[in-house]
Amino acid sequence: MIITFATQKGGTGKTTLAIAFANYISAISDRKINVFDFDYQKSFYHKWKEDEVLDVPKLYDVECIDEEQPFADFETLINLKDSNEINLFDLAGTLDAKYSDLLIYSDFIVIPFEYSDVSAKSTLVFVNMLGLLESEAERIFIRSKYDKGYKYLNQEGMDAEITKYGILLKSPVFKRNCLQTIDTRKLTYEQKYAVKKSFGELIEHINETLEITI
Template identity: 25%
Template sequence: MKIISFATQKGGSGKSTLTLVLAAALAVDYKLKVAVLDCDYQQSIVKTRVQIDEESLQLLKESNPDATYPFDIFSIDLNGIFDFVDNPENDYDLVFIDVPGRADGDDVFNALTACDAVIVPLVADYLDRASTAEFMHILQTIKTEADKAEIPFEYFGISTKRSNNKEEQEMDDYVDALGLARFKSSLSYRAAYKRASTLYSLTTPAYLRYVGGDKNVSEEIHAVCNELIERMELPIKSVTE
């Protein structure tokens, strides 16, 4: 089991969207057994499933009684993360943890120590750059202690809402200067990502057309999934092009 959190100390960076987009694609296209732990106070991932996707699933069951969600979601308090990951019955290939967008308490810090990797969404504006620098100190502290204990822990940046302007290049240069390893792949600023689902993958052609996306969306998601699989040494079970 690999445990990954998309985390920042500033809201609005797209961490919950990243979690949804990648969880669905990795479960549907790559056949990984995925769980998402929604530990954020806003419970946006749980709400997406209950308030939006549950009705769609029931309609789908009318024609396909065996239809089900592609990955599991659990609403868990931050203090319950270790109980979940230490339970041998939870035999997932990959667990995503959606933590609150803050870093001002021991509960978030402790939750991040449960992870094999923390991925920091990077948004190109001044406030996000400053926030990223502060968050780096927290991750470096965890990395230092993990290395001493010989426990695997990595952290990376990934660009979200990318629009290929001057601020993006400034953000790239800033992150490189901080020494934060970055994903080569990224997600652009596209309306389709706002329609991320817990039932359908945005790489599924029918759903992609429904949300107004194009092949660039699918290509971006697959590029991020492939890089995540490589970096985290996840099992490759199947790939749907």
């Protein structure tokens, strides 16, 4: 299966959530996890490399995708999709034609978003683009860096709009300092607690949709 973390807006928490999800899944699933860093900044990959100094075994491998037309043979993509392994992709916060095939054939696109005006607009532009691509992927929206004490004025309208295009996870991932220091080898108790509810919902949804147990 292919699970892609993407949206058009930079800095919404794609990489943080992708790392947290990869670590989280490693602890609960027997399936092999493969991570593909498709961002030219290679944040996931660099982090994973840096973490080699930690005296903790790696949970998964991270591969960089540098090519302009990575799925030109197409079969690679279909093999990843048909595989029982969990293939996670982390994308850059910019749209690029090289992402098209992946966005079309992912099983799930996890879209972290915030309620700021810019983020809301970018999120809607992104889902419109997925529509234009006729992407088969199921869109799963996740409120990211959510501030508990803040009253988001556009939340209701934005939620209504978003749910036209996909699933909105009920539980947000709150703004938490512990998530800023995440590494690719483990989740601390605090980090696990920070993502547990949202990821629980996400996994339940994946399992139901694909009729599997992750």
